[in-house]
Amino acid sequence: MATTPGFLTDWPWKHLGSFKYMLLAPWGMQSIYSVATKGKNEWDYTNLIVIPLLVWRAFHNQLWISFSRHRTAKGNNRILDRSIEFEQVDRETNWDDQILLTGILFYVANSILPNGSFLPIWKIEGIIITIVLHIGPVEYIYYWLHRALHHHYLYSRYHSHHHSSIVTEPITSVTHPFAEHLAYFCLFAIPIFGPVLTGTASLASVVGYFTYIDLMNNMGHCNFEFIPKWVFSICPPLKYMMYTPSFHSLHHTHFRTNYSLFMPFYDYIHGTMDKSSDAVYETSLTRQEDNPEVVHLTHLTTPESIFHLQIGFASVASRPQNSKWYIWFIRPLTTWPMMLNFIYGRTFVVERNNFEKLKLQTWVIPRFSVQYSIKWQGQVINNLVEEAILEAEDRGAKILSLGLLNQSWELNRSGALYIKTNPKLNIKVVDGSSLAVAIVINSIPKGTTEVLFRGSLSKTAYAIVSALCQKGIQVSAFYEFERLKLSFRSQSEIALSKSYTERVWIVGDGLSKEEQLKAPKGTLFIPYSQFPLKKARKDAFYCHTPALVAPPALENLHSCENWLPRRVMSAWRVAGILHGLEGYNVHECGETMFDVDKIWDDALKHGFRLLQFASN
Template sequence: MASKPGILTEWPWTWLGNFKYVVLAPWVIHSTYSYLVKDKTQRDLSNVLIFPMLLSRAVHNLIWISVSRYRTAKGNNRILDKTIEFEQVDRETNWDDQIIFSGLLFYLASKYLENGSHLPIWRIDGFIWVFILHTGPVEFLYYWLHRALHHHFLYSRYHSHHHSSIVTEPITSVIHPFAEHIAYFTLFSIPMLSTVYMKTASIGSLATYLTYIDLMNNMGHCNFEHIPKWLFSTFPPLKYLMYTPSYHSLHHTQFRTNYSLFMPFYDYVYGTMDKSSDSLYEKSLTRMEEAPDVVHLTHITTPESIYHLRLGFAHLASEPHKTKWYLWLMWPITLWPMMVTWIYGRTFTAERNVFKHLKLQTWAIPKYNIQYYMKWQRESINLMIEEAILAASDKGAKVFTLGLLNQDEGLNSSGELFLRKHPHLKVKLVDGSSLAVAIVLNSIPKGTSQVVLRGKLSKIAYSIALALCQGGVQVYTMREDEHKKLKAMVSKEAGHNLILSQYGTPKIWLVGDGLGEDEQKKAPKGTLFIPFSIFPPKKHRKDCLYYSTPAMLTPKHLENVDSCENWLPRRVMSAWRIAGILHAMEEWNVHECGNMMFSIEKIWKASLEHGFRPLTMSVDPKPNKTTIATEI
């Protein structure tokens, strides 16, 4: 929002929320129905193609978002090192409003404007006129409009909203108050309306012009430079006719320079070109890929999770991963990348963060949960993990953490497989189990004397049971085989605190993978479920409380956080990911994987000293209410 919002700041359909698309529904239904029922000679192809054009614009924007986020995460050719946070993501969620607005204007023009309907597919003279009128009146008028918007009166009421984003993303280009978009569409309509009145307009020329506007807008607001130098060397006048991302980035940092729309020509003419434009362009082009200090390796979970990745839909990535009903409608689209990653895929950089002096990167393996449980997929997955570890080591990373199923004991013995193959590995391999144990132990309410331990036994489960039994807490197990395995892991004295019972009476349940609905029903009313598993258990009881999987709130000095880690809330990080940061900050020159466990007390103390705070997330018995409590 602008610092002093003026009139026509809000979009007319803001009050509709996620149902704002209904404003297009009557027009889409009418155009489709008319095209289907009318005689071939009366059908208006230009009218029925408006909606597909709007969809193509949305897809165009989404592609730019993904490409830009991927490139800025890697670091090569990045322009600004400043961060993007949740505030900017929330401010830019309405990027599709301008697409809805343009759709309404096209439908109105098609219905009420003379010569606005039954346009031909292509006319070369109309195409030429569109771009002549753009390079002349549109670019000139936009330059002076833009300068006027930087006058303190208009800037404080309108344009400051756009400039709230210092580090721009492609969709930042269309984040303006409604009044500004009215002015912009008035300018962009000059070539389109002129050719309509001249009877030279065509579907091809209008669609090309809109695509050109979107292309240049998105390209100019990327935070990485990708316009090759040879382009300007081959055709020197092009520097006056086409701007670059670094050129426009200076406008967002300097504010009073580089006002032009897509053509820097008018900045040269009126003396408003930033003197550092060329040097920033050269510097950005030669910037190398960033070398991380800590790498966290994750993977895709479910087919629809691709939309929740930071490289997917920015808004969905900024919220905890929850199943959305409308994503089921996208299954034909979802299946396509699923098949591609199934057949061919390579590890990619998904996110970049900064923690004090440490450079953090999250890498993702294009494999789904289901593939990790297929024996014939294990070799290829382990090969991808191994390649990622070696790549991180070659880049000079200090610590490499294994997230989600990448550390599964059945897959690679919690990473021990890679240490056996590479005993002199420079990068330290961390599975984060010690911090996960510490978080679970510190999540148990004080004064607790009895707990139930359920779910798949793992090194985390054994460590929790050992610590509790040694501390005098009775640990109930419900299966004889589990009881025997745990008994073998603890001393004879501590083993007295292990109790085998089919009906555990304690109301504190520590649960791992494999906790089904039947077992949850055995818990008494008001039971507190505390997961030690990587994935959260399904919540089958409304009369019980469920804590989060082992995780902590991150401190403010963790920067560039604009997405959620899987199902966790904003600015909450899993124990497995935090552990790598702590190992690097404390310069612990040890591996933590396989059967190796780090000091639970030591890593817990380090997490608190570096600003991480305990998280207790539970679901209220009343549906759709989430409570987050922290201990400070």
């Protein structure tokens, strides 16, 4: 929102939420009706192309968003090192409003302009007129409009909304109040309706111009430089006809320079070009890829989880992963990446963070959870994990933490397999089990005297039971009772539960809905598993999987980690960070467990805190 919101700041369909696209329904139905009732020679392709054009623009923008976020996370050619927070993501979630506005105005114009209907596919005269009108009136008028928007009166009421984003993303380019977009549309309408009025317009000039606008807008708001120097060496005039990401980035940091739309020519002739433009451009081009000190290695969960990654849909990634009605519409898009992953897949970077001088990155194994249960995929996955460990070491990382099923005992004995096959590893492999234990223990309400234990008996489970027994808390169990008794022969606190009366349950994978329904009202379920428990009760409380709230000093955290809330990180990810901060310099994998009390104290010392109790 602008500093002092002015007239027509909000979009008129803001209250409609996700149903705003229903505004196009009448025109869409009219187009379908015309196709169904008229002959092919009578179809108005100008009308029919509106919806495909809107879909193309959305797809084009999303490609830039994913590409930009991936490149920015890697670090090569990055321009600014500042972080992006959830506030910016929320502010920019309505980037599709301007696409919707385009569709509405196109339908209206098509119905009232005589020359706007039945356009041919191609007319070279119209394309030339479009180019000339953009270079002349559009670029020049925009330059002075942009300068006017930086006047205090208009800036505080409108343009400050756009400049709230210091570190730009492709979608920052279209994050403006409604009134500002109306002004831009009137300006960009000149090259579109000019050929229409002269009878030289074509579908190619219309679609091509909008594609050009989106291309340059998205490119200029990327936070990395990628236009090579040889482009300007081969054709020196391009320096004045095409801006670069670093050129426009300076406008977002210095505010009073580099006002041009896409052509810096007008900044040169009016003396508003930033003097550091060339230096920033060259510095960004030579910047190398980041060398992280701590890497967290996770993987995809469900086919839809790729859209929840930071390089996926920004608004979806900024919220915990759960079932949404609109996910059903994009599920067909998940088929091709699934097939591609079975044939080929390589670990990729999805996120970068900074914390107390540590450079952190999150890498993703391109495999889904279901693939981890397929036997013939086991060796493939292990190879991918091992390659990621070796690559992280080559890039100077000191710690690599294993997330989700990358530390499965059945797969690699909680990471011990990689230590065995690579005995000279300098990088330390961390499974985070000790911190997971600490979080579970400290999630139990004070004064609790007994708990019910239900879940698979992993090393984390045994460590939890041992810690509870040492605290004098009775651990009751059903199926696990005999094995626990054999493992803790001297522990009198382990008992066979005769009923489901315990009010605190420590649970792992496999707790059924029927078992949950047997728990008394108000039961607190505390999972120690990697994956969340499927909730079957509304009168009970469910803790999240072991996780901690990140301190404010942890930067660039603007996406949710799987199903966890904002700014909450899994125990396994935090454990790697703590190993890096404290310099533990030991592996924590296989049967090895770190000191539970020490790692808990270290987590609190560095500002991590327990997630507020539970959700029901």
